[in-house]
Amino acid sequence: MLVLHLLKISLPIFLLASSLALAKPPPPIVEHEDPIEVDDKLTLSKVISDAMEKFPDSSWLKSLENEANAIAQRGKSWTAGASQASLRFQEAASGTLHYVDAGVQVPLWNPGQRSAERAIARQAESSGAAQAASVKLRVAGLVRSALWDIALQKIRHEQAVADLDITEQLYNKVQRRVELGDLPLADVLLAETERLQKLSTLTLAEAELMHARKRYTSITQSTKLPAKYAEELVDLKEIQHNHPVLAAINSQIERKQAEIKAIKLVGSGQSNIAIGINSDHGSNDSRSNETESFNIGVNVPFGGEAHLAPHIAAAQVEMAKLISEREQLFRDLEQAHHEAEHNLKVNAAEFDIAKQLQEVAEDHFKMMQFSFSAGEIDLMDLLKVQARAQLAILSAKERAIIIERDKALYNQAVGVMP
Structure with a gap:
């Protein structure tokens, strides 16, 4: 007062x-x-x-x-990182057999990671x-x-x-x-x-x-x-x-x-889904299958806890x-x-x-x-x-x-x- x-x-x-x-x-x-x-x-x-x-x-x-x-x-973003595109061409020494592989690899979010x-x-x-x-x-x-x-x-x-x-x-x-x-x-x-x-x-x-x-x-x-x-x-x-x-x-x-x-x-890292096509053609070569094929695969890393621990510790x-x-x-x-x-x-x-x-x-x-x-x-x-x-x-x-x-x-x- x-x-x-x-x-x-x-x-x-x-x-x-x-x-x-x-x-x-x-x-x-x-x-x-x-x-x-x-x-x-x-x-x-x-x-x-x-x-x-x-x-x-x-x-x-x-x-x-x-x-x-x-x-x-x-x-x-729908993906967990940058996607990758690949293209591979292979030819036999005789020049009569050709292989072509093309694919896209996309990193996926782990469960709960995007949130x-x-x-x-x-x-x-x-x-x-x-x-x-x-x-x-x-x-x-x-x-x-x-x-x-x-x-x-x-x-x-x-x-x-x-x-x-x-x-x-x-x-x-x-x-x-x-x-x-x-x-x-x-x-x-x-x-x-x-x-x-x-x-x-x-x-x-x-x-x-x-x-x-x-x-x-x-x-x-x-x-x-x-x-x-x-x-x-x-x-x-x-x-x-x-x-x-x-x-x-x-x-x-x-x-x-x-x-x-x-x-x-x-x-342990980002899982990846890979999608691709393969082409197998030849010129009068019996080894050729003369086919195109589609393939899909998933890469799942594991066993990376020891490598992740230092990053967690540094943040803590x-x-x-x-x-x-x-x-x-x-x-x-x-x-x-x-x-x-x-x-x-x-x-x-x-x-x-x-x-x-x-x-x-x-x-x-x-x-x-x-x-x-x-x-x-x-x-x-x-x-x-x-x-x-x-x-x-x-x-x-x-x-x-x-x-x-x-x-x-x-x-x-x-x-x-x-």
């Missing part, structure tokens, strides 16, 4: 931060190539779908689809779809992280702009008072040092923001940024067995099981490896879920503290400003309080963004798409 209450409190601040982020930014200190534009109609799910199409793994996913189609075509091949095709198609869902979730994680990194860097940049503005106002005030003889000349140098430090902080904050925006364009291959991408926290308390990552590896295991069954059904090794990877993946997902859940609680508590610190720091800073104007404190004391106040304000704004980011990362951990 405490977490939900604090998450509700954070929403107005996040909306305020979003509105500030959409405001016209100040001119850059350093020129950057930044083609990103905010698109009010663009949704997070659309960004992820578009990024998925341009993701490097898309060619691999297409190849999985082609493989499944190829296996399906094999299962539709097993069709099962592999179905599992290959299912595995391809599961791999695509898993990759899409991975893309969603990259996009989510990139977007919230931009939001966090925007807050830091905006705060750096505000801090520089306050410092410049203080510098101008100190300069006037020095000119009037109210403050020593050293205070102008101190105020100028503080101003330059804030300018340096702003320059670095601007660079980090540009880096974050570049990472987003690199991931999405797009210059369009959604205006809204906050997510509702899903009501899942643990990793489900249909998590896209688990579903993907489960589909691989199921396919490998189907392949093992198909290998076993090969047995691959399946055992997949099962081990699944167990490790499940542990990793549970750990990621725990960290996401814990981060939500910790940052919600931290946000409450940060808000209180912000209020205290702002009140203290106002008091010290009056004291400085009245000559009760020196500039150094004011700058110390100002630094604490600015840090407290930034911390509160960051926590509001971090909580919203943690919601998205929690949804990512439990495998839920936007």
Whole structure:
């Protein structure tokens, strides 16, 4: 309940931060190539779908689809392999006797083998779809992280702009008072040092923001940024067995099981049916039968278990490896879920503290400003309080963004798409 209450409190601040982020930014200190534009109609799910199409793994996913189609075509075939045609001609040394043999040999499916091949095709198609869902979730994680990194860097940049503005106002005030003889000349140098430090902080904050925006364009291959991408926290308390990552590896295991069954059904090899005709003719040769005949035969291999066993064993090794990877993946997902859940609680508590610190720091800073104007404190004391106040304000704004980011990362951990 405490977490939900604090998450509700954070929403107005996040909306305020979003509105500030959409405001016209100040001119850059350093020129950057930044083609990103905010698109009010663009949704997070659309960004992820578009990024998925341009993701490097898309060619691999297409190849999985082609493989499944190829296996399906094999299962539709009436024969277990390529047929063979033969033609043999024989002539006696005298040239008066001719033999011609022609035939066709067709490999046959073993009992249940064709159904097993069709099962592999179905599992290959299912595995391809599961791999695509898993990759899409991975893309969603990259996009989510990139977007919230931009939001966090925007807050830091905006705060750096505000801090520089306050410092410049203080510098101008100190300069006037020095000119009037109210403050020593050293205070102008101190105020100028503080101003330059804030300018340096702003320059670095601007660079980090540009880096974050570049990472987003690199991931999405797009210059369009959604205006809204906050997510509702899903009501899942643990990793489900249909998590896209688990579903993907489960589909691989199921396919490998189907392949093992198909290998076993090969047995000692493919049986073959052979159909042919024979022609026996001669020219004034008493040895010739002067006949044509039809023949049919079946070849059935046997005793090949020892040769098939290594293929079965190799497939079982691959399946055992997949099962081990699944167990490790499940542990990793549970750990990621725990960290996401814990981060939500910790940052919600931290946000409450940060808000209180912000209020205290702002009140203290106002008091010290009056004291400085009245000559009760020196500039150094004011700058110390100002630094604490600015840090407290930034911390509160960051926590509001971090909580919203943690919601998205929690949804990512439990495998839920936007």
